[in-house]
Amino acid sequence: MNRRSFLQGLAAALAAGSLQLVRAQQGFKPFPPAPTLGTPLQPIGVRAASEAHVVRYISNTLPSRHTGAAFAPIGELDGIITPNGLHFERDHAGVPTIDPKDYRLVLHGLVERPLMFTLDDLMRLPSENQVYFIECAGNGQNGYREPPEPTLTATRSRGLVSGAEWTGVPLRILLEEAGVKPEGRWLLAEGADAAAWVRSIPTEKGLRDVLVAYKQNGEALRPEQGYPVRLVVPGWEGSIQVKWLRRILVAGEPAMSRGETSEYTDVRADGRIDAFTWVMEPQSIITRPSGGQRIEPGFHQIRGLAWSGFGMVARVEVSTDGGASWREARLTGPVLPYALTRFVFDWNWGGEETVLMSRMVDDQGNVQPTRAEFLERWARNNRYHYNAIQAWRVGADGRVQNGDPALAVGAAPPVQAGGCGGEVFDG
Amino acid sequence: MNRRSFLQGLAAALAAGSLQLVRAQQGFKPFPPAPTLGTPLQPIGVRAASEAHVVRYISNTLPSRHTGAAFAPIGELDGIITPNGLHFERDHAGVPTIDPKDYRLVLHGLVERPLMFTLDDLMRLPSENQVYFIECAGNGQNGYREPPEPTLTATRSRGLVSGAEWTGVPLRILLEEAGVKPEGRWLLAEGADAAAWVRSIPTEKGLRDVLVAYKQNGEALRPEQGYPVRLVVPGWEGSIQVKWLRRILVAGEPAMSRGETSEYTDVRADGRIDAFTWVMEPQSIITRPSGGQRIEPGFHQIRGLAWSGFGMVARVEVSTDGGASWREARLTGPVLPYALTRFVFDWNWGGEETVLMSRMVDDQGNVQPTRAEFLERWARNNRYHYNAIQAWRVGADGRVQNGDPALAVGAAPPVQAGGCGGEVFDG
Numbered sequence: 001m002n003r004r005s006f007l008q009g010l011a012a013a014l015a016a017g018s019l020q021l022v023r024a025q026q027g028f029k030p031f032p033p034a035p036t037l038g039t040p041l042q043p044i045g046v047r048a049a050s051e052a053h054v055v056r057y058i059s060n061t062l063p064s065r066h067t068g069a070a071f072a073p074i075g076e077l078d079g080i081i082t083p084n085g086l087h088f089e090r091d092h093a094g095v096p097t098i099d100p101k102d103y104r105l106v107l108h109g110l111v112e113r114p115l116m117f118t119l120d121d122l123m124r125l126p127s128e129n130q131v132y133f134i135e136c137a138g139n140g141q142n143g144y145r146e147p148p149e150p151t152l153t154a155t156r157s158r159g160l161v162s163g164a165e166w167t168g169v170p171l172r173i174l175l176e177e178a179g180v181k182p183e184g185r186w187l188l189a190e191g192a193d194a195a196a197w198v199r200s201i202p203t204e205k206g207l208r209d210v211l212v213a214y215k216q217n218g219e220a221l222r223p224e225q226g227y228p229v230r231l232v233v234p235g236w237e238g239s240i241q242v243k244w245l246r247r248i249l250v251a252g253e254p255a256m257s258r259g260e261t262s263e264y265t266d267v268r269a270d271g272r273i274d275a276f277t278w279v280m281e282p283q284s285i286i287t288r289p290s291g292g293q294r295i296e297p298g299f300h301q302i303r304g305l306a307w308s309g310f311g312m313v314a315r316v317e318v319s320t321d322g323g324a325s326w327r328e329a330r331l332t333g334p335v336l337p338y339a340l341t342r343f344v345f346d347w348n349w350g351g352e353e354t355v356l357m358s359r360m361v362d363d364q365g366n367v368q369p370t371r372a373e374f375l376e377r378w379a380r381n382n383r384y385h386y387n388a389i390q391a392w393r394v395g396a397d398g399r400v401q402n403g404d405p406a407l408a409v410g411a412a413p414p415v416q417a418g419g420c421g422g423e424v425f426d427g
Numbered sequence: 428m429n430r431r432s433f434l435q436g437l438a439a440a441l442a443a444g445s446l447q448l449v450r451a452q453q454g455f456k457p458f459p460p461a462p463t464l465g466t467p468l469q470p471i472g473v474r475a476a477s478e479a480h481v482v483r484y485i486s487n488t489l490p491s492r493h494t495g496a497a498f499a500p501i502g503e504l505d506g507i508i509t510p511n512g513l514h515f516e517r518d519h520a521g522v523p524t525i526d527p528k529d530y531r532l533v534l535h536g537l538v539e540r541p542l543m544f545t546l547d548d549l550m551r552l553p554s555e556n557q558v559y560f561i562e563c564a565g566n567g568q569n570g571y572r573e574p575p576e577p578t579l580t581a582t583r584s585r586g587l588v589s590g591a592e593w594t595g596v597p598l599r600i601l602l603e604e605a606g607v608k609p610e611g612r613w614l615l616a617e618g619a620d621a622a623a624w625v626r627s628i629p630t631e632k633g634l635r636d637v638l639v640a641y642k643q644n645g646e647a648l649r650p651e652q653g654y655p656v657r658l659v660v661p662g663w664e665g666s667i668q669v670k671w672l673r674r675i676l677v678a679g680e681p682a683m684s685r686g687e688t689s690e691y692t693d694v695r696a697d698g699r700i701d702a703f704t705w706v707m708e709p710q711s712i713i714t715r716p717s718g719g720q721r722i723e724p725g726f727h728q729i730r731g732l733a734w735s736g737f738g739m740v741a742r743v744e745v746s747t748d749g750g751a752s753w754r755e756a757r758l759t760g761p762v763l764p765y766a767l768t769r770f771v772f773d774w775n776w777g778g779e780e781t782v783l784m785s786r787m788v789d790d791q792g793n794v795q796p797t798r799a800e801f802l803e804r805w806a807r808n809n810r811y812h813y814n815a816i817q818a819w820r821v822g823a824d825g826r827v828q829n830g831d832p833a834l835a836v837g838a839a840p841p842v843q844a845g846g847c848g849g850e851v852f853d854g
Contacts (some may be wrong), residue, residue, distance in 0.1 A: 030533040030543075030674040033623040038521030040492030043482035044512045045649045050527055054646060055470035065467030077645040078594035079556040083511055085472045086646065094465030100477050106457040116457075126728050129506040129760030129769050165760065167505035196460040217644065218504040219481060219513065222472045247457040301553050333556030333592065334761055342556050 056086055057155050066094040067195075069136060070224075071159030074305060075290050080131070080333055080340040082162035084217050089224040090136045090160065092259075093195035096244055100228045105212070109188070109250035112179030119228050122214060125169040130211065130234070131339045133307045135280045136160035137237035137264050140386030143371065148404035154290035157390050157402075158283065161307065163340035166232045168213030171206045175250075184250035188257075189231055192246040199240040200254030200276075201233065209234050212245065234338040235309030236278040237384075239264050267379035280309035281387040282368045284316055284343070284360035295398045297351040302329075306341045308362035313341040315361045320347055322355035322391070322403075329358065349394065355403040356392045371404055483513055484582050493521040494622075496563060497651075498586030501732060502717050507558070507760055507767040509589035511644050516651040517563045517587065519686075520622035523671055527655045532639070536615075536677035539606030546641065546655050552596040555638060557661070558766045560734045562707045563587035564664035564691050567813030570798065575831035581717035584817050584829075585710065588734065590767035593659045595640030598633045602677075611677035615684075616658055619673040626667040627681030627703075628660065636661050639672065661765040662736030663705040664811075666691050694806035707736035708814040709795045711743055711770070711787035722825045724778040729756075733768045735789035740768040742788045747774055749782035749818070749830075756785065776821065782830040783819045798831055 047054075054077075056070035072088040082088075100119050108114040139160035142152055171187075180203060187206045191197040201210070211232040214221060221227040226243030233241045239259055254260065254276070266274040284306035289295045302320075306313045313335060317326040329343040343358070359368045374388035393403030474481075481504075483497035499515040509515075527546050535541035566587035569579055598614075607630060614633045618624040628637065638659040641648060648654040653670030660668045666686055681687065681703070693701040711733035716722045729747075733740045740762060744753040756770040770785070786795045801815035820830030 030617075031529055031531050031619065033617075033619045033673065034520070034523035034621040037493045037621050038518070038523040039650065040521055041483075041485050041489075041495060041497045041516060041518065042651075043485065043497070045483075045514065045516065045651045046512065048527075048647060048650050048654045049524075051647045051654075056468075056472075058468050058470065062468075066464045068468055070468045070470070078554065078642040079592045079645045081508055081592045081644045083644050083646045084474075087472065089468060089472065091465070091468065093461070094467055096461035096465040097476075100475075102458055104458050124725070124727050126773060127505065127730065127759070127771060131761060165506040165508045190457075190460075192458065192460045194461040194464050215505040217508045217510050218506045219510045220475060220478045223466065223475050224469075224472045227475045227478075246460065298551070300551050303554065332554070334558060334763065336761065344554060346553060 054086070056088065057159060067092050069138070069160055071155050072162045073155050074159045074161070074285070074287050075154035075292065077287070078303065078342070080163045080305075080342050081217065082164060084164070084219065084222050084225070087162040087164060087216070087222070087225060088136065088160045090138075090238060091193070091224065092197050093193045095224045096193050097223065098192060098228060098244060103228050105229060105245060106247040107174055107178045107250070108247065110181040110184030110252065111250050112181065113177070115174065115178050117174070119214065122169050122212060122229065125173060127167055127169055128211060129165055129167045131163065131165045131334065131336050132232060132234050133161055133163045133338060133340045134232070134238050134241055135283070135307070135309075137239060137280070137384040140283070140388070141383055143386040143388055143390070143404065144380070144382065146380070147406040148402050150401050151291065152402035153292040154285055154287045157291070158285045160238070161283070161305075161340070164216050165218065166211055166213040167215035167218075168211035168232060171210040171212050171231070172208070174212065175203070175206055178250070180250055183252045186251045186254050188249040188251050188255045189242040189245060190247050190249070191242045192244040197242060197259060198255050198257040199242055199259050200257070201240060203250070205233065205236070235280060235311075237264065237280055240278060264384060266384050267382040269377055269379050271379065277385060280307075281385060282308040282310070282360050282362045282366045283387045284358040284368055285390045286318070286356055286358050286392055289356070289394065289400045290392055291400055291402050293400045295349065295394065295400065297349050297398070300347050300349055302345040302347050302356065304343050304358050306343055306358070306360040307339065308360070308366060309338065310362050310364045310366050312337045312363040313360055314363040316343040317359050318345040319357045320354060323357055326359070351396065353396045354394050356394060357389050359389050372407060375407060481513070483515065484586060494519050496565070496587055498582050499589045500582050501586045501588070501712070501714050502581035502719065504714070505730065505769070507590045507732075507769050508644065509591060511591070511646065511649050511652070514589040514591060514643070514649070514652060515563065515587045517565075517665060518620070518651065519624050520620045522651045523620050524650065525619060525655060525671060530655050532656060532672060533674040534601055534605045534677070535674065537608040537611030537679065538677050539608065540604070542601065542605050544601070549596050549639060549641060549656065552600060554594055554596055556592055556594045557638065558590065558592045558761065558763050559659060559661050560588055560590045560765060560767045561659070561665050561668055562710070562734070562736075564666060564707070564811040567710070567815070568810055570813040570815055570817070570831065571807070571809065573807070574833040575829050577828050578718065579829035580719040581712055581714045584718070585712045587665070588710070588732070588767070591643050592645065593638055593640040594642035594645075595638035595659060598637040598639050598658070599635070601639065602630070602633055605677070607677055610679045613678045613681050615676040615678050615682045616669040616672060617674050617676070618669045619671040624669060624686060625682050625684040626669055626686050627684065628667060630677070632660065632663075662707060662738075664691065664707055667705060691811060693811050694809040696804055696806050698806065704812060707734075708812060709735040709737070709787050709789045709793045710814045711785040711795055712817045713745070713783055713785050713819055716783070716821065716827045717819055718827055718829050720827045722776065722821065722827065724776050724825070727774050727776055729772040729774050729783065731770050731785050733770055733785070733787040734766065735787070735793060736765065737789050737791045737793050739764045739790040740787055741790040743770040744786050745772040746784045747781060750784055753786070778823065780823045781821050783821060784816050786816050799834060802834060
């Protein structure tokens with residue numbers, strides 16, 4: 001209960017006297033209580049006006065805001081739950097307005113009994129509640145840029161991921177009620193947006209753990225998250241978690257839709273194309289301190305997010321010396337499968353220029369690659385599933401910038417505007 | 428994968444053909460995709476207009492909305508996380524507006540080194556993320572009413588509770604840094620609202636698990652939740668989790684403040700008064716179906732919330748026959764200490780009038796009492812810590828009403844308007 005025991009409780013690297021907590025040893029006063037009555041009770045609480053800067057990032061290079069992405073401001077957030085208004089968003093034709101009274105979900109095709117469900121039908125059925133991340137396959141797309149862009153922020157690096165508690169009926173229950181015929185090995189899920197977005201899901205996954213979700217952190221889905229009903233497909237890329245779900249056609253073959261041919265396929269270094277790359281690979285990113293922030297010398301708790309579509313986070317390691325040495329970070333808060341996981345790491349910054357990095361290992365043994373390892377495997381015109389280690393350079397002035405190594409492999413080709421990455425690259 | 432296996436997967440009580448899922452076996456069509464581009468990307472997502480009715484309940488009998496409560500609409504929510512805008516609110520003098528740049532937290536009194544922290548100071552320190560419920564001591568106050576009010580809803584019965592992931596620095600770290608003197612057995616926490624709300628917390632609890640919290644579900648606290656900083660005191664009554672925290676005075680004795688003498692004390696049946704009744708007792712409530720809702724015959728998944736300030740939910744049991752028989756409900760989603768826990772129970776309603784109830788047991792063996800057991804212990808003019816079983820009567824017409832038994836012990840005295848319960852009772 002004294003200064004010594006406090007310091008011992010922090011990282012061993014902490015130097016005595018570095019905490020700078022004490023702003024005045026005497027003569028200070030608390031700031032005063034409010035002199036008058038404050039704001040009265042409201043039916044819905046609103047955010048503090050002084051937090052108005054904490055919004056999602058939307059690139060100003062988008063030709064249209066009907067297709068593109070809004071990035072969750074992960075550089076400003078803590079914990080593993082993303083507030084519903086700040087959950088990342090990726091649309092292909094804007095957000096449709098659906099009257100829940102008109103809503104119907106049709107389940108047809110290779111089934112014994114075609115079914116149609118109202119929203120009330122779905123809500124009466126057995127439900128599950130699960131905390132899952134959803135991540136756009138294009139998350140990390142800025143990492144393909146060569147040389148790395150110095151002004152990258154955590155939000156623009158990996159903000160196409162969010163975490164929420166989802167409530168819905170297991171798709172398994174609907175499929176079993178309809179009676180899927182043995183040849184019905186694929187589920188073609190279609191959205192009610194103007195893009196009529198279609199993705200193909202193996203029936204096996206649909207029977208395993210997919211949710212037909214209607215609640216997000218307790219309340220109805222937000223319109224941009226698929227109101228009134230979306231699929232939640234744990235661990236898999238966001239674009240397969242079809243929003244505004246209007247039907248599921250059980251079929252013998254995948255749809256080979258636009259969203260799984262011209263988009264959301266991956267180009268290997270040797271030019272071959274991988275389709276149906278559903279699972280989101282192990283990721284981690286330090287969110288504090290991160291690009292665009294500025295820190296002062298002294299104690300900092302480094303914080304970040306880790307997740308893996310293969311399962312649960314097993315371990316996160318942090319380097320504060322540009323990768324020369326690594327130490328294990330502490331996981332804080334719930335550690336759940338297919339969910340964002342928060343890691344923290346005590347650090348005492350002496351004011352020298354350095355590079356911070358995190359890397360993670362999931363419970364299946366998958367390891368997050370370095371940027372060099374990653375780019376060796378994938379073509380320079382690939383756009384998806386970038387999960388390399390993100391480095392942050394802390395300057396002697398405390399300014400934090402992108403610290404990714406330039407690989408001197410030539411300029412990347414321009415990336416199409418309006419994709420998941422949501423930004424136009426010039427190379 | 429056929430109808431039989433689906434039905435077998437549900438409760439044994441399910442009668443074949445009762446699901447009423449199939450609205451048309453042929454000739455149906457999905458509703459159409461949007462004919463035009465939808466709403467473009469926005470910096471912050473907003474709720475669907477068709478969900479505008481899902482707001483917090485504020486009694487229209489309050490003399491002033493500066494003191495009173497807004498109830499979380501638990502009858503409409505799922506899961507264990509409450510969206511920040513719908514988290515319940517209890518104020519004593521309205522919500523102060525605090526500029527985070529001006530904010531200071533002072534820690535003084537019986538300490539070796541008085542300390543003052545800016546918001547940045549607090550955020551640099553080690554943080555924890557925990558999912559906790561917060562519950563007003565006045566939650567359930569409507570249950571004291573005799574005879575029970577027929578139109579009670581789940582929201583008005585137990586909506587002064589919410590769940591969130593809180594991020595903050597453990598108070599232990601600040602106390603250890605300040606060096607609490609051996610005689611400093613109490614922490615007097617004071618808010619910066621116009622009420623200058625004060626509560627006394629044993630230093631032992633402060634060293635154990637109290638958070639000095641600045642984030643709620645990832646983002647900055649909402650103003651009505653204490654922006655920029657509040658205490659989160661796991662399992663203890665809400666009024667001790669001081670919002671807009673301006674100082675902690677370490678003292679040898681409790682403050683005996685208004686909030687722990689004239690309010691937030693409990694009157695026993697024999698007239699003796701219990702003060703410092705901090706821990707929130709085991710609670711559970713069925714939220715679906717619940718008072719004010721109407722159901723149709725057939726399958727329903729009964730859903731509800733359970734929690735206990737003593738620890739974790741161990742077991743929830745549900746009765747669908749007015750308490751004659753009880754069966755164990757299933758817990759779905761994360762089951763965490765001091766957190767809301769969601770239970771579900773498959774039920775096939777044949778259309779007969781009946782009464783639904785839930786009761787819970789926590790991992791310390793504490794059992795939620797019946798209304799008769801509860802009211803035997805506490806005086807009729809008690810106002811706090813009501814945690815008796817809530818019964819819902821389902822009429823033959825499917826309408827759900829308060830099913831609490833009238834105990835014929837005479838009318839309760841009027842409860843003061845503007846208390847936690849937020850409503851005026853006429854007896």
